[in-house]
Amino acid sequence: MVSSKPDLRRIAMAALAEDLGDGSDVTTESVVDADQMGEARIVARVPGVLSGSAAAAGVFELLRPACDYIGLKKDGDRLQPGDEVARITGSLRTILTGERTALNFMQRMSGIATLTRRYADALSQFPNGTLLDTRKTTPGLRAFERAAVVHGGGRNHRAGLWDAILIKDNHVEAAGGVRSAIERARTAGLPVEVEVESLEQLDEALASGAEIVLLDNMSAELMRRAVEVNRGRVQLEASGGMTLEGAVAAAKAGVDRISVGALTHSAPALDLSLEVVRTWR
Numbered sequence: 066m067v068s069s070k071p072d073l074r075r076i077a078m079a080a081l082a083e084d085l086g087d088g089s090d091v092t093t094e095s096v097v098d099a100d101q102m103g104e105a106r107i108v109a110r111v112p113g114v115l116s117g118s119a120a121a122a123g124v125f126e127l128l129r130p131a132c133d134y135i136g137l138k139k140d141g142d143r144l145q146p147g148d149e150v151a152r153i154t155g156s157l158r159t160i161l162t163g164e165r166t167a168l169n170f171m172q173r174m175s176g177i178a179t180l181t182r183r184y185a186d187a188l189s190q191f192p193n194g195t196l197l198d199t200r201k202t203t204p205g206l207r208a209f210e211r212a213a214v215v216h217g218g219g220r221n222h223r224a225g226l227w228d229a230i231l232i233k234d235n236h237v238e239a240a241g242g243v244r245s246a247i248e249r250a251r252t253a254g255l256p257v258e259v260e261v262e263s264l265e266q267l268d269e270a271l272a273s274g275a276e277i278v279l280l281d282n283m284s285a286e287l288m289r290r291a292v293e294v295n296r297g298r299v300q301l302e303a304s305g306g307m308t309l310e311g312a313v314a315a316a317k318a319g320v321d322r323i324s325v326g327a328l329t330h331s332a333p334a335l336d337l338s339l340e341v342v343r344t345w346r
Contacts, residue, residue: 072208077123079205080166090162103157103344105164107171109144110336114182116140116213117174118151121167128159141178141216150337157344164339173206174213175335181217181328187309191316194323197222199304201326210329222324232259234281237266247273258302267291271298280320281305288318 107121115138122134132155138148150171153160185196198214198221200207211221223229230253232246240246243259243266250257258277261267264287270278271294280291282305295301302322303315312323 073119073123074127076205076209077120077127077166077170080169081124081127081163084166085162090158093158093161097158097161098346099156099158100346101157101344102155102346103160103341104152104154105160105339105341106152107150107168107337107339109146109148109150110338111146113144113175113179113335114217115142115144115150115171115175116178116216117171117209120170120174120209121151124163124167124170125153125155125159128163130156130159132156132159132163140212143182144175144335153339157341160339160341168337168339170209172334172337173203173332174209174216175337176332177210177213177329178217179335180332181214181219184309184312184325184328185218187313188316188323191313194316194320195220196312197302197322197324198328199324199326200225201330203329214328217328219325219328230255230257231279232257234260234262243269244273247275260304264291264294267294271295275299277302277322279304279324285311285314285318288315288320292319 118136118140122136125132125134132153135152137152138144138150188194188196196219198211198219202210214221223231230250232250237243237246240249243261247257247259247270256276258279259270259275260279260281261270262281267278277300279302280288283291288303291301300321302324303320304324307315307323307325307327312325315323
C-alpha cells in the first residue's frame with residue numbers, strides 16, 4: 066500500500082533533481098547567506114485531509130544540510146484553515162530550496178485524500194459497498210497516491226498488472242468472448258475479474274465462474290438489474306465515469322465495489338503553504 070523507504074528516497078531525489086538541474090538553487094544561494102538558520106511552518110489554507118507527510122519530510126532530510134521536520138498532524142487527519150501541519154527547522158537555504166518540492170508532494174497527496182474522503186463520506190450510508198481506486202495514477206507516484214486514497218478512507222484495487230487478473234473489453238475481443246477469456250486466464254492461478262458491458266455478458270461471466278464482475282459504464286437501472294441477476298453469487302463492481310452522484314447511485318443499486326479513477330486522476334491539489342516564521346545566525 067505505502068512505498069518502502071528506498072522508494073521514498075528514490076522518488077524524492079528524482080523530484081529534487083528535476084527542480085535543481087545541475088544542483089543549484091541560484092535564487093536562494095544569491096540572496097540567503099549560507100550560515101543563516103530558520104524555522105518555517107506548513108499551514109492549511111482550506112479544509113481537507115492530510116497525506117504526503119513522509120515524502121515532504123524526505124525532501125528536507127535529503128537536502129544538505131538536512132533540516133529537522135516535525136509533523137504536527139498525521140496523514141489521514143482532517144484539516145481546517147489555519148491548521149499547522151508541520152514545522153521545519155535548520156538551514157534557511159535548505160528550507161527555501163526544498164519548499165516547492167515538499168509542497169508538491171503534500172498538496173498532491175492531500176488533494177487525493179480529500180477527494181477520497183468526500184466520496185467515502187457520501188457512501189458511508191452504504192456499509193456493504195467498498196470504495197476503490199484504480200491504476201489511473203501519476204507515473205512513478207502510484208505508491209504515494211494509493212496511500213493517499215487509504216488516508217482518505219478508500220481502499221486499494223490491484224497494485225498493478227502483476228498481482229491480479231482483470232479482463233477488460235480489449236482482452237475479451239482478443240480472446241473471442243467472455244467465456245474464452247476467462248478460461249484462458251485461469252492458467253495464471255489467480256481469481257478472475259472480468260469487465261462486462263451488458264446483462265448478456267454478465268450471464269456468460271457467471272456461467273464461466275468469474276469471481277468478480279466489473280459492470281462497465283452501466284446506468285443505475287442496469288446495475289440494479291445486474292444485482293438481481295447475480296443474486297449474490299459473485300462480487301459486482303461498478304466502474305466507468307464514477308462521479309460522486311454516480312457512485313452513490315451505484316451503491317443504491319446494490320453493487321459490492323465501486324472503483325473511481327477520479328480519486329487519483331482528477332483530484333485538485335489541496336492549498337497548503339510554507340511560511341518562514343523566524344530566522345537567526
